Amino acid sequence: MPGIEIHNTCDCRVYDIRQQGQGSIDLCGEINYGLSSKPPSLPSLLLWNEEGLRRFDKFAHTPSYYLHDKELEILQRRSCEIAAVVPTGSILVELGCGSLQKTGQLLRALEKQGKSIRYYALDVSLQGLTSSVGQLYKELSNPSLVEIIGLWGTYDDCVSWISTPSGQDPVETSTITFLWMGNSISNMEKPSDASALLSKFKQASEAFSLRSQFLIAADACEDADMVQDAYDCQTAALKAFILNGLSHVNDLMGDTVFHLEDWSCESEFDPEKSQLEVYYTPLRDVTVNGADGETYHFSKGHRIRAICSGKWGRKLMFEVASAAGLQMNHAWGDCAGLYCKFISL
């Protein structure tokens, strides 16, 4: 069986594919490493616990956060064309699936095309995953051709899962399609990190003679004002989402390592690098006691990096793909032709 089946109350199977060794993330170790780094940072995975997913969804629906609407628009207008690149009898794996509010559009198009698909939704938050997968199943009202299965783990766990014989799907297939939406590809620290991960998925698939392809939603917005508005940390929903990362540290450490009243957040867009960075910012001089016994001092305004979001246009996406040994075949834009694009590689 693919992973350890987790008993759950939704109508779909959910598997724990977290690896014991190399694939698993040692969050506490990464927190200590990040706090001692110069410049300091905290792992972006801290943002994605169940509460974080709930808060992110609220933020994603704020009017200035254009990504959600633009992606939905592309899916609503182009889902038949996008579904056409997914062969029948194949496997579709959605990386970092979140609340799955957009995926139904694509799965419905696949059903309409009479395609039999085994769809796996991967995410790091088990509770969030179980409820999202259950909701999707209900939304599609008992799909007959698309089988929906949850995978609990990280991207790296998923690479290992594909690489191990026990992870091989009993479905006879020659193609595996990776769906990566929400501009999550650009949450990787550098474009080269994104290429490295794509390459790992490609190689893991090829090791089992599976042809891999990728459907990626990337935000290509070049309008700096629009980007800054979308990620304005004065927006209560964004601030709540980001600061939950510090509460998550406290939960993991079993102690109030970060006093939330001492912290705020801020964002900065660098048009040269096409990169937006979001930071935790102390409102006064603070001391943080790490789990490693070290004490870290942060003076007022001495910010800690929380997450980045690249605004990677076609040229940069082309470079990311090429470095992973992939080719860009199709691009579908939103009506204004400015924002998100789906690219099959």
Ligand SMILES: C[S@@+](CC[C@H](N)C(=O)[O-])C[C@H]1O[C@@H](n2cnc3c(N)ncnc32)[C@H](O)[C@@H]1O
């Ligand atoms: C920006 S949200 C996008 C959610 C959804 N795909 C969408 O388009 O709305 C990023 C998602 O990726 C998941 N995620 C982040 N890092 C991950 C990792 N290393 N492994 C697996 N999932 C991850 C988060 O839990 C979250 O659901």
